[in-house]
Amino acid sequence: TPDPMRADTTTTAVCGYCSTGCGLRLHLRDDEAIGLTPETGYPVNLGMACPKGWEALRVLDSDDRATSPMVRDADGKFNKVSWDAALTSFCDRFKEIQSTYGPDSVAFLSTGQIASEEMAFLGALAKFGMGFRHGDGNTRQCMATAVTAYKESFGYDAPPYTYDDFEQSDVLVFVGSNPCIAHPIMWERVLRNPNDPAIIVVDPRRTETAMAAKEHLQLSPKSDLALLYAITHEVIQRGYVDHGFVDAHTNGFEQLAQHVQAFAPDVVSSIAGVSVDQIHSVVDLIGQGKAVSFWWTMGVNQSYEGTRVAQAIINLSLITGNIGRPGTGANSITGQCNAMGSRLWSNTTNLIGHHDFGSADDRAKVAAELDIPVENIPTDTGWSYDRIMEGVRSGKIKGLWVIATNPAHSWIHQDDARALLDQLDFLVVQDMYDSTDTARHADMILPAAGWGEKDGTFINSERRYGLLKKVRKAPGEALADFRIFQAIAHYWGVGDQFRDWTDPEAVFRIMQRLNRGKWSDISGIDGYAQLDRCGGIQWPWSQASAQASHGEGSSGDPAPQRRLFEDGNFAHPDGRARLIVDDVTPPPEPPCADYPTWLLTGRGTVSQWHTQTRTSKSPVLRKLYPNQPYVELHPEDAARIGVSNGERVTVQSRRGEATAAAMVVPTVRPGQAFMPMHYESTNRLTLAHFDPHSRQPSYKDCAVKILKA
Numbered sequence: 001t002p003d004p005m006r007a008d009t010t011t012t013a014v015c016g017y018c019s020t021g022c023g024l025r026l027h028l029r030d031d032e033a034i035g036l037t038p039e040t041g042y043p044v045n046l047g048m049a050c051p052k053g054w055e056a057l058r059v060l061d062s063d064d065r066a067t068s069p070m071v072r073d074a075d076g077k078f079n080k081v082s083w084d085a086a087l088t089s090f091c092d093r094f095k096e097i098q099s100t101y102g103p104d105s106v107a108f109l110s111t112g113q114i115a116s117e118e119m120a121f122l123g124a125l126a127k128f129g130m131g132f133r134h135g136d137g138n139t140r141q142c143m144a145t146a147v148t149a150y151k152e153s154f155g156y157d158a159p160p161y162t163y164d165d166f167e168q169s170d171v172l173v174f175v176g177s178n179p180c181i182a183h184p185i186m187w188e189r190v191l192r193n194p195n196d197p198a199i200i201v202v203d204p205r206r207t208e209t210a211m212a213a214k215e216h217l218q219l220s221p222k223s224d225l226a227l228l229y230a231i232t233h234e235v236i237q238r239g240y241v242d243h244g245f246v247d248a249h250t251n252g253f254e255q256l257a258q259h260v261q262a263f264a265p266d267v268v269s270s271i272a273g274v275s276v277d278q279i280h281s282v283v284d285l286i287g288q289g290k291a292v293s294f295w296w297t298m299g300v301n302q303s304y305e306g307t308r309v310a311q312a313i314i315n316l317s318l319i320t321g322n323i324g325r326p327g328t329g330a331n332s333i334t335g336q337c338n339a340m341g342s343r344l345w346s347n348t349t350n351l352i353g354h355h356d357f358g359s360a361d362d363r364a365k366v367a368a369e370l371d372i373p374v375e376n377i378p379t380d381t382g383w384s385y386d387r388i389m390e391g392v393r394s395g396k397i398k399g400l401w402v403i404a405t406n407p408a409h410s411w412i413h414q415d416d417a418r419a420l421l422d423q424l425d426f427l428v429v430q431d432m433y434d435s436t437d438t439a440r441h442a443d444m445i446l447p448a449a450g451w452g453e454k455d456g457t458f459i460n461s462e463r464r465y466g467l468l469k470k471v472r473k474a475p476g477e478a479l480a481d482f483r484i485f486q487a488i489a490h491y492w493g494v495g496d497q498f499r500d501w502t503d504p505e506a507v508f509r510i511m512q513r514l515n516r517g518k519w520s521d522i523s524g525i526d527g528y529a530q531l532d533r534c535g536g537i538q539w540p541w542s543q544a545s546a547q548a549s550h551g552e553g554s555s556g557d558p559a560p561q562r563r564l565f566e567d568g569n570f571a572h573p574d575g576r577a578r579l580i581v582d583d584v585t586p587p588p589e590p591p592c593a594d595y596p597t598w599l600l601t602g603r604g605t606v607s608q609w610h611t612q613t614r615t616s617k618s619p620v621l622r623k624l625y626p627n628q629p630y631v632e633l634h635p636e637d638a639a640r641i642g643v644s645n646g647e648r649v650t651v652q653s654r655r656g657e658a659t660a661a662a663m664v665v666p667t668v669r670p671g672q673a674f675m676p677m678h679y680e681s682t683n684r685l686t687l688a689h690f691d692p693h694s695r696q697p698s699y700k701d702c703a704v705k706i707l708k709a
């Protein structure tokens with residue numbers, strides 16, 4: 001373990017794992033980080049960090065770091081090549097595919113793990129320079145439903161909250177969210193709440209968070225939309241509606257009230273598996289709370305009707321007037337460290353900087369800001385992740401460039417996804433590690449620097465731009481993704497188009513210009529130095545706000561915690577939020593006689609991250625988590641199958657099977673099982689189906705059978 005006492009100086013940077021965006025103090029010797037501690041003065045984490053953050057440096061030293069470009073030869077073996085050879089081949093192969101099969105026969109899959117400036121560079125390079133029409137992020141897998149829900153309900157993809165709200169609520173409602181495990185520092189903020197808040201958890205599992213709750217609605221899988229409508233029904237019936245707020249700031253209340261009439265608690269109770277009394281109790285807590293905040297994550301987002309579930313939560317927040325005040329809000333928590341950056345800057349779901357590909361005015365504005373021909377900008381968003389994969393199947397996509405993500409592990413219905421990757425004419429993987437499941441399918445690997453080895457910004461869940469910094473040299477010939485994109489621009493022959501994209505802070509300035517006048521305006525930020533000094537800055541922070549804050553006695557810096565919609569003005573042209581409802585639809589693969597068990601998936605531990613490409617490299621993090629797949633089973637199911645705790649079982653779905661150790665626990669209900677997503681085998685089982693509004697995969701509802709192995 002490096003001894004921080006040997007450091008000769010320190011600096012701060014945000015953590016590179018989850019969307020909490022904790023500040024870490026890096027201890028440096030000769031400009032190289034030799035240790036870290038949580039930053040006590042950072043307004044996010046207040047001196048705390050979870051095990052992943054504490055171990056952030058160690059995973060940079062792994063033996064499987066990609067240190068040189070590699071190309072697969074005719075015998076299927078990887079050979080090291082120079083950057084010049086790799087980039088020449090990269091451009092030749094993609095251009096050849098485009099010329100043979102058409103410009104739309106190539107695509108990229110990106111990530112929520114690289115810096116905002118890198119996302120902007122990739123999106124602009126691929127779509128405005130290389131002629132790619134199709135590209136998406138792995139953020140499609142985690143928060144696309146929240147984006148769609150916010151856009152439709154608020155008129156802008158705008159999570160309204162600030163982390164102080166965790167400490168200022170008197171009632172917190174967590175739907176499909178287990179912050180105790182998935183967002184542990186946010187959970188610590190809840191524990192600091194001085195109001196002794198009532199915590200309500202809506203989750204099919206008795207999670208760690210549910211164990212701390214006053215009310216746990218342990219609902220049946222996929223009954224969340226009906227249950228939320230039942231709660232809404234009862235909020236209206238019991239007179240808990242804030243009619244002043246509803247009349248002044250929303251549209252659609254009459255339709256909402258009419259729609260939920262069919263969802264009386266006694267009707268929904270048997271569908272959802274929770275008692276009428278419990279629904280009443282939760283409604284009273286919400287209705288009588290002074291500051292009620294609603295939080296959701298993947299249990300909602302990763303659902304075939306996730307957008308409408310998210311909007312049912314938003315509706316509850318709006319009709320009870322719980323928004324725009326301390327301790328309130330309809331608050332989606334994102335997953336990855338820069339999922340929020342992807343939403344604004346990746347040039348995938350939105351034209352870069354929250355513009356619209358379909359708008360001629362927006363295209364003209366972006367073209368003028370970037371000094372490029374407007375014809376270079378596609379007139380539609382291109383294909384979402386699932387449609388890109390389907391494009392591979394149909395032979396329309398022949399070349400794929402994968403950046404800092406691992407679809408061979410994480411994409412739904414894994415065997416199918418892997419077969420599709422093998423079907424490609426040309427697959428490039430750009431990653432820190434050359435051993436990922438996806439890299440094994442690649443034709444070319446481009447070695448990338450990781451967190452701690454490059455500069456830029458991440459945007460956390462509460463809209464805070466925070467700085468990441470280069471505090472280590474990348475190994476071998478690995479380069480920052482920013483430098484790889486810069487080099488590709490040059491080799492592709494469009495370097496001149498990106499002549500002003502010289503370094504991350506120069507791109508940050510371009511981003512500021514692109515986003516001016518938007519809800520997410522950051523034109524008032526005075527560069528990286530101010531981000532560093534202020535402990536990050538939440539969007540929006542416009543030039544006008546900055547000028548106004550320079551009054552006498554003011555530092556000119558923004559307040560450290562700011563929330564949206566405090567004036568009740570939303571982003572739709574009429575300034576009013578929309579109350580949106582829809583029909584409840586049945587899941588496509590409910591349990592049956594052959595496959596009698598619901599399979600739930602999710603995050604299993606605080607110590608592992610997604611597909612474990614990084615966290616598995618830390619001996620400390622590995623010790624905190626079983627190194628073999630496990631499945632949580634109820635004791636009744638375990639007895640029926642004839643297995644006891646720790647014995648091996650086979651989990652089979654219609655698509656594949658996985659072997660796992662039985663973890664016999666009462667936290668899942670009979671007829672349900674839970675497998676963490678961190679293990680490679682889990683997605684062999686999952687069913688590829690999607691929320692129609694957001695195209696987000698529905699990872700948490702397929703039918704399996706479990707047998708003694």
Ligand code: SF4
Nearest residue numbers: 015017018022050053
């Ligand atoms: Fe990093 Fe998230 Fe842990 Fe904070 S909670 S230290 S951001 S992984």
